[in-house]
Each structure stands twice: as C-alpha cells, then as structure tokens.
Amino acid sequence: QVQLVESGGGLAQAGGSLRLSCAASGRTFSTYTMGWFRQAAGKEREFVAAISWSGDSPYYSDSVKGRFTISRDNAKNTMYLQMNSLKPEDTAVYYCARLRGAYYNTHQSDFDSWGQGTQVTVSS
Numbered sequence: 001q002v003q004l005v006e007s008g009g010g011l012a013q014a015g016g017s018l019r020l021s022c023a024a025s026g027r028t029f030s031t032y033t034m035g036w037f038r039q040a041a042g043k044e045r046e047f048v049a050a051i052s053w054s055g056d057s058p059y060y061s062d063s064v065k066g067r068f069t070i071s072r073d074n075a076k077n078t079m080y081l082q083m084n085s086l087k088p089e090d091t092a093v094y095y096c097a098r099l100r101g102a103y104y105n106t107h108q109s110d111f112d113s114w115g116q117g118t119q120v121t122v123s124s
Contacts, residue, residue, distance in 0.1 A: 002026050002113045004096050009118030012086050020081040020118060022096030030074035033099040035111055036081050038092035038120075047106035049081065050099060059104055064090075086122045093117040 008020040022034065035050035049070040051058040058070045067086075072079040079096060095117045101110030 002029060002032065002098055004098070004113055004115035006094060006096050006115045006118040009094060009120045011121045011123065014086060014088055014122055014124050016086050016122070017082070017084045018086065018120060020083065020094055020096075020120070022079040022081075022115060024077045024079070026077075029077040033103060034072065034079045035097055035099055036070060036079075037095045037097060037108060037111070038090075039095070039117075040089075040092040043092075045095070045108050047108070048094070050103075050106075051079065052103065057103075059106075061106070083120070086120075088122050088124045091120060091122050093119050 003025040005023045012018050031053050033052050036048040037045050038048050039045040047061050048064055049060045049068060051070045051072055055072055067084050069082040096115050097111035098113040100112050
C-alpha cells in the first residue's frame, strides 16, 4: 500500500493561487492513477480531480474545471494540484488518494491510501 503526504495548504485571498503537493512512498507510484478530494466543514468529501499514471486524460469536477490543474512528476513520486482563481467555497481540507476502481470514477469508495490532508482556507 502506498503512503501519501499532502502539503502546500494555507491561507489565500479570493482570486489567489495555491499549489498542493502529494508525496508518495514506494516504487510503484508511477503505475497508479491518483486523485484529489476535498472536505469542507460539515460536508461530505467530494472529488476534485484525478490523473492517470502517465499524466494523460486528467478529469475534474465541474466546480474546479478551468481553475485547477492536476499534474504529476513520477520521477519525484509526487502529484500536484495547482489552484488558481480561488473562491471562498474552495475552503476545505484537501486529500490525495489512489484510484482502485475504473478510470473516471469519482466516488471516494473507489480510492484508497488516503493522506492526512492539508487545510486550504480562502478569504473573501
């Protein structure tokens, strides 16, 4: 099982940017599809974006499409989430995870090996 550690969260103003990182342990990171989720206070965890092992065909939730970009560097065992044009509603704890189900799945039950999360707070 891969171990994941998120970083890069913090406080940003509306319209600003943040870049999250997800560092993975182990030598098989490059074979996995990986994804980002977020969970706002009092709400269910929701899918944000995912990327294949090769970096092809990333897919996004409608709420972040056009503002967030998912990428990965397999040589560094790291996945990224570049978040631009941030909105207060992007405030949440952001998690990375590994996809175990079919590609284009977005339910959290299809993912495993969750990291501990990193807090993103966007002020208006």
